[in-house]
Amino acid sequence: MAFPQPDLADAPDTLPRMPPWVTSARAETLEDVAFLSGSALATLHLVVGRDDVPHALLSDRLSLTASEACIRMLGRSERAGEIRDAVHLLRPGDQAGPAGAIYLQWQRATARPISVKALQRALPYATAEQIATWLDMGRGGPVMRAATVLETVLTTHPREEVLALILADAVLAQSLGWTHVLPLLATGLKSRDLRMRGTDLQLACHKALVSSIGVALPVAADLTRRAADLQAVIPKLRAKGAADAVALFLSKDALSPAIALTGRTGMSDRAARRFCDRLVGLGVVRELTGRDTFRLYGV
Template sequence: MRARQARAAAAHCAQAARLREDDAALRDALLLAAPGAALSPAGRLHALFRLFGTPRFKGDAGDIQFAGELLGLTGDTAGYAEIIGAHAATTGDPLGQALAAAQAIARWAGADGARAETVELLALWAADLVLAKRLGWDRPLALLAPRVGEMRDATGRRLRPGDAGWPSAALRAYARAAADAHLAAVDLARRASALLALLPKLRAKRAGRVVALLLADDGVTPAAAARATGMSDRAARRLFDRLVDLGGARELTGRETFRIYGL
């Protein structure tokens, strides 16, 4: 769920920033790139929101510094960490604190000379981080950034954190995001249960590890599965074909080569 929301957030933010990569291109760039390859600007957006899904993510000063590096912020990120920490520790309405943190981040980053696009991205990221901390979640979920294009005023002008009408627009965006996330979670739970039910039918010795990979991310290549499990590339491809035939996985690209599989 977090991986899927991260890709949606990156795709919509990339579109708002007029970058080339769309949703499918972001998925390909992540899953088909050579290890250690340099990230494109949209790829860094993807990495930014995928931080929420990493097991080690705490939302502490180190994570916030890394987020700033992905966005190209060159100054000291301690101020951003202090803002996020202060709003996460404040009692009161969690949504109100999330939006207040986003606006405070926008003011701080703007005064620090950051580009408007960077200010907005960091503010949206911080809002979801503060919301998760206030609600006691173990890790955040990208909810607000995928709706970046929907936050507009009556004239259709897109609103950014710091604009007068942004908090109301952001609240409406959060309401829609929560409804959509619930539907997506129900669908993913159903697909995950169907995949797990197939385990007794799978003869490959490392099938359980491949199933775990499918449950842990929103896309897996046979090559990545082979590297992670010690299977041969051919055995991994045959296992994914078997999973598709049984209805436990889907091929996501529609290609004959460089295929990607997911729930």
């Protein structure tokens, strides 16, 4: 699953959709649930192979969802808006709080092609040797391998849920031939699932994938349409750094005009705010906070 800079001018209205029987079926046995999760993964595989999908943006949006799920598992109360603030309002030199740190881990895990070095950026407390061992662990299909890694990491590091879930999603993606991590298991598994072992954990992983992919596919379709709309207005944008700003919007779930745009596009603070207001006026970007100050914008 490469993350190119797509040409979205002719993006279609729809992407491949999950067959309705995948989410409506009442399957309980491992064999039946594995069939359903395989169908869901096959549909998602078609989507992530499309050049018109804004892959980096999708990964960042799903990273936010995965972070929120992980934070709930840890018994914390932060939700998506607070997690966004914790990361996107950071000034250079600031330290993220616990919720922001988890989001940064997921962002770093998904930003670069899967490798030991890339994952160590997200998981600095794990050694390169440990990560390499975990990535090569397990036999069988992608979900079985991911469940094996999840169980192994949680057995030896029972309080490192984020570590285990990032590695499990990395192994799943690697087994499917994708180049980048896509947060899936982390968004579908519950705290009680992480206490399971053996075939019970495998069953929980299959069910989690049916659930999380059922959510991810509509998100991918929505972001693809929105990204195409944003690309279509580029000829109307005259601001200095507009092309760089659009590229950022196509790769990040949220941006602060005062921090992200001024730091990466050469725009002044005032120009960055005007630019975001212009995109909102064109209907291609949304203000995400509802605040009058410290605003964040996203596709």
